[in-house]
Amino acid sequence: MAEELVDTGIQRLLGDLDELPDPVLGYQLLEPPSRRATLASQALSAAGVHKYSPIGSLVLTLGCKFVCPYCPIPAYNQRQYRTKSGERIAEEIEQLYREYHIRFFLGADDNFFNDRERTLDIAETLARKVDAGSRPHSKIRWGTEATIHDTLKMKDHLPLIRKAGLWGVWLGVEDMSGALVRKGQDADKTLEAFGLLRENGIFPIPMMMHHDSQPLYTLKGQSGLLNQVRLLRKAGAISMQVMMLTPSPGSKLYVETYTSGLAYQSVGDIPIEPYIGDGNHIVASRDPYPWRKQFNILIAYLYFYNPLRFGIALLRPKGKTHSADADARHLKVVGNTLVRSTNENQVSILPRASDPMTEADWGGGFFAGDVSHDITELGEAGGLSYIAADNAFFEWDLVGEA
8 A cells, every 4th residue: 555745834823712612612522531442422421521620721822932942832833922812711711610610720821921912911801800700710720831031021910910810830940050041041030930929829830851961969059950959949839840851843953863863762672652752751862871860850859849848848837828819818807707808998708607608608718629618717826817617727718709
Protein backbone atom coordinates (compact mmCIF):
# COMPACT_ATOMS: atom_id res chain seq x y z
CA MET A 1 0.00 0.00 0.00
CA ALA A 2 1.54 3.30 -1.09
CA GLU A 3 1.84 6.10 1.44
CA GLU A 4 1.99 9.75 0.55
CA LEU A 5 2.83 12.78 2.65
CA VAL A 6 0.74 15.80 1.69
CA ASP A 7 1.84 19.32 2.59
CA THR A 8 -1.36 21.23 3.39
CA GLY A 9 0.49 24.47 4.07
CA ILE A 10 0.33 26.68 7.13
CA GLN A 11 -2.80 26.16 9.17
CA ARG A 12 -5.30 29.02 9.20
CA LEU A 13 -6.03 30.04 12.77
CA LEU A 14 -9.38 31.07 14.20
CA GLY A 15 -9.05 34.77 14.93
CA ASP A 16 -12.02 35.19 17.29
CA LEU A 17 -12.01 32.55 20.04
CA ASP A 18 -15.64 33.39 20.85
CA GLU A 19 -16.48 31.33 17.75
CA LEU A 20 -15.23 28.13 19.40
CA PRO A 21 -17.92 25.58 20.38
CA ASP A 22 -19.41 25.76 23.84
CA PRO A 23 -17.33 23.64 26.28
CA VAL A 24 -20.52 22.10 27.69
CA LEU A 25 -20.85 20.23 24.39
CA GLY A 26 -17.51 18.59 25.02
CA TYR A 27 -18.41 17.57 28.56
CA GLN A 28 -21.58 15.95 27.24
CA LEU A 29 -19.41 13.55 25.21
CA LEU A 30 -17.02 12.45 27.94
CA GLU A 31 -16.55 8.69 28.05
CA PRO A 32 -16.90 6.93 31.42
CA PRO A 33 -13.68 5.18 32.50
CA SER A 34 -13.53 1.47 31.68
CA ARG A 35 -11.23 -1.25 30.33
CA ARG A 36 -13.46 -1.98 27.36
CA ALA A 37 -12.12 -1.69 23.83
CA THR A 38 -15.41 -0.12 22.72
CA LEU A 39 -17.32 2.99 23.70
CA ALA A 40 -20.02 2.89 26.34
CA SER A 41 -23.65 3.16 25.34
CA GLN A 42 -23.91 6.52 27.14
CA ALA A 43 -21.57 9.35 28.00
CA LEU A 44 -20.80 10.33 31.58
CA SER A 45 -23.73 11.70 33.56
CA ALA A 46 -23.52 15.19 35.05
CA ALA A 47 -22.69 13.66 38.44
CA GLY A 48 -20.01 11.55 36.79
CA VAL A 49 -18.44 14.59 35.16
CA HIS A 50 -18.28 16.33 38.54
CA LYS A 51 -16.68 13.24 40.08
CA TYR A 52 -14.04 12.60 37.42
CA SER A 53 -13.42 16.21 36.38
CA PRO A 54 -13.58 18.40 39.51
CA ILE A 55 -11.32 20.95 37.80
CA GLY A 56 -12.50 22.35 34.49
CA SER A 57 -10.13 23.45 31.74
CA LEU A 58 -11.07 26.62 29.87
CA VAL A 59 -9.53 28.29 26.84
CA LEU A 60 -9.24 31.94 27.86
CA THR A 61 -6.31 33.17 25.77
CA LEU A 62 -3.77 31.71 23.35
CA GLY A 63 -0.31 33.02 22.52
CA CYS A 64 2.65 34.82 24.08
CA LYS A 65 4.76 37.82 23.06
CA PHE A 66 8.07 36.14 23.90
CA VAL A 67 10.03 33.98 21.45
CA CYS A 68 12.03 31.63 23.68
CA PRO A 69 14.17 29.21 21.59
CA TYR A 70 13.04 26.10 23.49
CA CYS A 71 9.32 26.95 23.35
CA PRO A 72 6.88 25.77 20.62
CA ILE A 73 4.19 28.32 21.52
CA PRO A 74 5.23 31.04 19.01
CA ALA A 75 5.23 28.57 16.11
CA TYR A 76 1.88 26.90 16.70
CA ASN A 77 0.23 30.25 17.44
CA GLN A 78 1.99 31.89 14.47
CA ARG A 79 3.07 34.64 16.86
CA GLN A 80 -0.54 35.70 17.29
CA TYR A 81 -2.31 36.50 20.55
CA ARG A 82 -5.97 35.56 20.63
CA THR A 83 -8.54 35.75 23.42
CA LYS A 84 -12.15 35.14 24.27
CA SER A 85 -14.24 38.08 25.42
CA GLY A 86 -14.95 38.54 29.10
CA GLU A 87 -18.68 37.98 28.54
CA ARG A 88 -18.09 34.67 26.74
CA ILE A 89 -15.82 33.43 29.53
CA ALA A 90 -18.33 34.48 32.20
CA GLU A 91 -21.06 32.62 30.32
CA GLU A 92 -18.98 29.43 30.04
CA ILE A 93 -18.14 29.48 33.75
CA GLU A 94 -21.80 29.91 34.69
CA GLN A 95 -22.91 27.07 32.39
CA LEU A 96 -20.29 24.64 33.69
CA TYR A 97 -21.09 25.57 37.28
CA ARG A 98 -24.83 25.06 36.86
CA GLU A 99 -24.58 21.92 34.70
CA TYR A 100 -21.76 20.11 36.51
CA HIS A 101 -21.16 22.08 39.75
CA ILE A 102 -17.56 22.71 38.74
CA ARG A 103 -16.07 25.39 40.99
CA PHE A 104 -12.39 25.17 40.10
CA PHE A 105 -11.02 26.06 36.68
CA LEU A 106 -7.63 26.22 35.01
CA GLY A 107 -7.13 28.58 32.12
CA ALA A 108 -5.29 26.91 29.24
CA ASP A 109 -3.26 30.06 28.74
CA ASP A 110 0.26 30.56 27.45
CA ASN A 111 0.59 33.97 29.13
CA PHE A 112 -2.65 35.34 30.56
CA PHE A 113 -1.14 38.76 31.34
CA ASN A 114 0.29 39.10 27.82
CA ASP A 115 -2.04 41.95 26.80
CA ARG A 116 -3.17 44.43 29.45
CA GLU A 117 -6.41 45.57 27.80
CA ARG A 118 -7.62 42.06 27.01
CA THR A 119 -6.71 40.82 30.48
CA LEU A 120 -8.67 43.65 32.08
CA ASP A 121 -11.68 42.96 29.86
CA ILE A 122 -11.84 39.45 31.29
CA ALA A 123 -11.09 40.45 34.89
CA GLU A 124 -13.50 43.39 34.96
CA THR A 125 -16.32 41.31 33.52
CA LEU A 126 -15.88 38.54 36.09
CA ALA A 127 -15.51 41.06 38.93
CA ARG A 128 -18.76 42.78 37.89
CA LYS A 129 -20.52 39.42 38.08
CA VAL A 130 -19.23 39.00 41.63
CA ASP A 131 -20.38 42.51 42.59
CA ALA A 132 -23.81 41.75 41.14
CA GLY A 133 -24.12 38.76 43.47
CA SER A 134 -23.86 36.07 40.79
CA ARG A 135 -23.63 32.82 42.71
CA PRO A 136 -21.51 30.89 40.16
CA HIS A 137 -18.97 33.68 39.75
CA SER A 138 -18.75 34.29 43.50
CA LYS A 139 -18.11 30.60 44.18
CA ILE A 140 -15.51 29.73 41.56
CA ARG A 141 -11.71 29.81 41.84
CA TRP A 142 -9.42 29.62 38.85
CA GLY A 143 -5.75 29.51 37.95
CA THR A 144 -3.70 30.42 34.91
CA GLU A 145 -0.16 30.82 33.56
CA ALA A 146 1.83 34.01 33.12
CA THR A 147 5.35 35.42 32.97
CA ILE A 148 7.18 37.35 35.68
CA HIS A 149 7.59 40.31 33.34
CA ASP A 150 3.88 40.66 32.60
CA THR A 151 2.85 39.99 36.20
CA LEU A 152 4.83 43.04 37.27
CA LYS A 153 3.21 45.10 34.52
CA MET A 154 -0.21 44.15 35.93
CA LYS A 155 0.68 44.87 39.58
CA ASP A 156 -1.76 47.79 39.92
CA HIS A 157 -4.62 45.58 38.73
CA LEU A 158 -3.96 42.49 40.89
CA PRO A 159 -6.68 43.37 43.47
CA LEU A 160 -9.26 43.47 40.66
CA ILE A 161 -7.94 40.23 39.17
CA ARG A 162 -8.13 38.53 42.58
CA LYS A 163 -11.70 39.76 42.96
CA ALA A 164 -12.46 38.10 39.61
CA GLY A 165 -11.66 34.76 41.25
CA LEU A 166 -8.02 34.21 40.32
CA TRP A 167 -6.58 31.85 42.91
CA GLY A 168 -3.17 30.84 41.58
CA VAL A 169 -0.68 31.74 38.86
CA TRP A 170 1.77 29.25 37.39
CA LEU A 171 4.78 31.44 36.60
CA GLY A 172 7.40 30.67 33.99
CA VAL A 173 10.43 31.28 36.20
CA GLU A 174 12.65 28.83 34.26
CA ASP A 175 16.08 29.91 35.60
CA MET A 176 16.36 33.09 37.66
CA SER A 177 20.04 33.49 36.83
CA GLY A 178 19.24 34.34 33.20
CA ALA A 179 21.64 31.66 31.92
CA LEU A 180 18.88 29.84 30.03
CA VAL A 181 16.70 32.65 28.69
CA ARG A 182 16.25 36.38 29.12
CA LYS A 183 12.71 37.72 29.06
CA GLY A 184 12.79 40.67 31.41
CA GLN A 185 13.26 38.78 34.65
CA ASP A 186 15.89 38.17 37.31
CA ALA A 187 15.93 37.10 40.95
CA ASP A 188 14.85 40.50 42.27
CA LYS A 189 11.96 40.86 39.84
CA THR A 190 10.86 37.28 40.50
CA LEU A 191 10.74 37.88 44.25
CA GLU A 192 8.89 41.16 43.69
CA ALA A 193 6.26 39.41 41.59
CA PHE A 194 5.83 36.68 44.21
CA GLY A 195 5.41 39.29 46.93
CA LEU A 196 2.78 41.20 44.95
CA LEU A 197 0.78 38.06 44.28
CA ARG A 198 0.90 36.98 47.92
CA GLU A 199 -0.15 40.44 49.09
CA ASN A 200 -3.22 40.16 46.88
CA GLY A 201 -4.19 36.66 48.00
CA ILE A 202 -2.98 34.87 44.87
CA PHE A 203 -0.83 31.74 45.09
CA PRO A 204 2.46 31.98 43.09
CA ILE A 205 3.50 28.60 41.66
CA PRO A 206 6.90 28.60 39.89
CA MET A 207 7.65 26.46 36.86
CA MET A 208 11.40 25.88 36.68
CA MET A 209 13.57 24.46 33.93
CA HIS A 210 16.77 22.54 34.72
CA HIS A 211 19.48 22.47 32.05
CA ASP A 212 23.02 21.23 31.42
CA SER A 213 24.81 24.38 32.57
CA GLN A 214 22.91 24.67 35.86
CA PRO A 215 24.57 23.06 38.91
CA LEU A 216 22.59 21.48 41.71
CA TYR A 217 23.95 23.91 44.31
CA THR A 218 26.38 26.82 44.50
CA LEU A 219 28.07 28.27 47.58
CA LYS A 220 27.87 31.78 46.18
CA GLY A 221 25.11 33.35 44.14
CA GLN A 222 21.72 31.91 43.20
CA SER A 223 22.50 29.98 40.02
CA GLY A 224 22.16 26.52 41.58
CA LEU A 225 18.87 24.65 41.30
CA LEU A 226 18.53 24.16 45.07
CA ASN A 227 19.52 27.78 45.70
CA GLN A 228 16.61 28.93 43.56
CA VAL A 229 14.15 26.42 44.99
CA ARG A 230 15.01 27.63 48.49
CA LEU A 231 14.63 31.27 47.47
CA LEU A 232 11.26 30.67 45.81
CA ARG A 233 9.94 28.74 48.77
CA LYS A 234 10.87 31.59 51.11
CA ALA A 235 9.21 34.00 48.70
CA GLY A 236 5.88 32.20 49.18
CA ALA A 237 5.70 29.45 46.56
CA ILE A 238 3.13 26.88 47.72
CA SER A 239 4.00 24.36 45.02
CA MET A 240 6.44 24.12 42.16
CA GLN A 241 7.35 22.29 38.98
CA VAL A 242 10.88 21.39 37.89
CA MET A 243 11.41 19.95 34.42
CA MET A 244 14.44 19.22 32.27
CA LEU A 245 15.03 21.26 29.14
CA THR A 246 13.51 19.00 26.47
CA PRO A 247 13.30 19.41 22.67
CA SER A 248 9.74 20.37 21.74
CA PRO A 249 8.38 20.05 18.17
CA GLY A 250 7.98 23.51 16.68
CA SER A 251 10.65 25.18 18.81
CA LYS A 252 13.79 26.74 17.34
CA LEU A 253 16.04 24.24 19.14
CA TYR A 254 14.14 21.12 18.10
CA VAL A 255 15.92 20.25 14.84
CA GLU A 256 19.33 21.33 16.13
CA THR A 257 19.00 19.05 19.16
CA TYR A 258 18.62 16.01 16.92
CA THR A 259 21.08 16.95 14.16
CA SER A 260 23.80 17.73 16.72
CA GLY A 261 23.48 14.30 18.32
CA LEU A 262 22.29 15.55 21.71
CA ALA A 263 19.04 13.58 21.64
CA TYR A 264 19.05 9.95 22.74
CA GLN A 265 17.57 7.21 20.62
CA SER A 266 17.41 4.92 23.62
CA VAL A 267 18.61 4.71 27.21
CA GLY A 268 19.79 1.22 28.03
CA ASP A 269 17.25 -1.03 26.40
CA ILE A 270 14.42 1.53 26.67
CA PRO A 271 13.63 3.37 23.41
CA ILE A 272 12.81 7.08 23.66
CA GLU A 273 9.16 7.16 22.68
CA PRO A 274 7.13 10.40 22.42
CA TYR A 275 5.51 10.00 25.84
CA ILE A 276 8.94 10.08 27.51
CA GLY A 277 9.61 13.59 26.18
CA ASP A 278 7.46 15.11 28.92
CA GLY A 279 10.19 17.09 30.68
CA ASN A 280 10.37 14.61 33.56
CA HIS A 281 12.95 12.43 31.79
CA ILE A 282 16.40 13.24 30.42
CA VAL A 283 16.14 12.67 26.66
CA ALA A 284 18.87 15.06 25.46
CA SER A 285 21.96 16.29 27.29
CA ARG A 286 25.62 17.24 26.88
CA ASP A 287 26.41 16.12 30.42
CA PRO A 288 28.73 13.08 30.43
CA TYR A 289 26.68 11.72 33.35
CA PRO A 290 23.10 12.67 32.45
CA TRP A 291 21.69 10.54 35.25
CA ARG A 292 22.90 13.27 37.61
CA LYS A 293 20.45 15.71 36.03
CA GLN A 294 17.62 13.27 36.73
CA PHE A 295 18.69 13.04 40.36
CA ASN A 296 18.99 16.82 40.60
CA ILE A 297 15.31 17.14 39.75
CA LEU A 298 14.33 14.50 42.30
CA ILE A 299 16.47 16.18 44.97
CA ALA A 300 14.84 19.54 44.23
CA TYR A 301 11.38 18.02 44.71
CA LEU A 302 12.46 16.30 47.92
CA TYR A 303 13.85 19.57 49.25
CA PHE A 304 10.68 21.52 48.48
CA TYR A 305 8.15 18.86 49.51
CA ASN A 306 10.06 17.79 52.62
CA PRO A 307 7.66 15.92 54.97
CA LEU A 308 9.50 17.20 58.05
CA ARG A 309 9.22 20.81 56.89
CA PHE A 310 5.54 20.22 56.12
CA GLY A 311 4.92 19.03 59.68
CA ILE A 312 6.71 22.04 61.15
CA ALA A 313 4.67 24.38 58.94
CA LEU A 314 1.44 22.85 60.24
CA LEU A 315 2.50 23.26 63.87
CA ARG A 316 4.17 26.65 63.50
CA PRO A 317 2.73 28.52 60.51
CA LYS A 318 4.58 31.67 59.56
CA GLY A 319 1.71 33.45 57.81
CA LYS A 320 -1.97 34.06 58.10
CA THR A 321 -4.64 31.95 56.44
CA HIS A 322 -3.87 32.39 52.79
CA SER A 323 -7.19 31.31 51.32
CA ALA A 324 -8.70 34.58 52.49
CA ASP A 325 -8.94 37.47 50.09
CA ALA A 326 -6.11 39.92 50.57
CA ASP A 327 -8.25 43.05 50.77
CA ALA A 328 -8.07 43.33 54.56
CA ARG A 329 -11.18 41.31 55.29
CA HIS A 330 -11.79 40.85 59.03
CA LEU A 331 -14.12 38.54 60.91
CA LYS A 332 -15.91 39.60 64.07
CA VAL A 333 -18.91 38.50 66.11
CA VAL A 334 -21.98 40.69 66.50
CA GLY A 335 -24.32 38.92 68.91
CA ASN A 336 -24.28 35.39 67.60
CA THR A 337 -23.96 36.46 63.97
CA LEU A 338 -20.65 36.47 62.14
CA VAL A 339 -19.99 39.41 59.87
CA ARG A 340 -17.19 40.19 57.44
CA SER A 341 -16.22 43.76 56.72
CA THR A 342 -14.04 44.77 53.79
CA ASN A 343 -14.51 48.45 54.54
CA GLU A 344 -17.01 50.67 56.32
CA ASN A 345 -19.58 50.39 53.54
CA GLN A 346 -19.43 46.69 52.68
CA VAL A 347 -20.54 43.94 55.05
CA SER A 348 -21.57 40.33 54.52
CA ILE A 349 -23.66 38.50 57.12
CA LEU A 350 -23.46 34.77 57.75
CA PRO A 351 -26.28 32.65 59.24
CA ARG A 352 -26.64 32.62 63.01
CA ALA A 353 -24.24 30.23 64.71
CA SER A 354 -27.11 28.21 66.12
CA ASP A 355 -28.64 27.52 62.71
CA PRO A 356 -27.49 24.64 60.49
CA MET A 357 -25.87 25.85 57.30
CA THR A 358 -27.34 24.58 54.08
CA GLU A 359 -26.32 24.98 50.45
CA ALA A 360 -28.59 28.02 50.19
CA ASP A 361 -26.55 29.74 52.90
CA TRP A 362 -23.19 29.42 51.17
CA GLY A 363 -23.81 32.54 49.12
CA GLY A 364 -23.32 34.48 52.36
CA GLY A 365 -19.82 33.23 52.75
CA PHE A 366 -18.68 30.15 54.64
CA PHE A 367 -18.42 26.72 53.10
CA ALA A 368 -16.18 23.69 53.53
CA GLY A 369 -15.86 21.75 50.31
CA ASP A 370 -19.27 20.53 49.23
CA VAL A 371 -20.48 19.74 52.76
CA SER A 372 -22.67 21.92 54.96
CA HIS A 373 -21.74 22.35 58.63
CA ASP A 374 -23.01 23.84 61.87
CA ILE A 375 -20.79 26.64 63.14
CA THR A 376 -19.84 25.69 66.69
CA GLU A 377 -17.24 28.28 67.57
CA LEU A 378 -16.06 31.68 66.39
CA GLY A 379 -13.00 33.40 67.76
CA GLU A 380 -9.46 34.62 67.38
CA ALA A 381 -6.12 32.98 68.06
CA GLY A 382 -2.76 34.62 67.60
CA GLY A 383 -4.42 37.66 66.08
CA LEU A 384 -6.14 35.59 63.40
CA SER A 385 -9.87 34.93 63.17
CA TYR A 386 -11.02 31.36 62.85
CA ILE A 387 -14.18 29.32 62.39
CA ALA A 388 -14.81 25.96 64.03
CA ALA A 389 -17.58 23.74 62.72
CA ASP A 390 -18.49 20.22 63.79
CA ASN A 391 -15.48 20.29 66.14
CA ALA A 392 -13.05 20.83 63.25
CA PHE A 393 -11.25 23.89 61.98
CA PHE A 394 -11.63 24.98 58.37
CA GLU A 395 -9.97 27.46 56.08
CA TRP A 396 -12.52 30.20 55.58
CA ASP A 397 -13.55 31.73 52.33
CA LEU A 398 -15.97 34.63 52.07
CA VAL A 399 -17.87 35.05 48.84
CA GLY A 400 -20.77 37.14 47.64
CA GLU A 401 -22.55 39.95 49.40
CA ALA A 402 -25.59 39.74 51.64
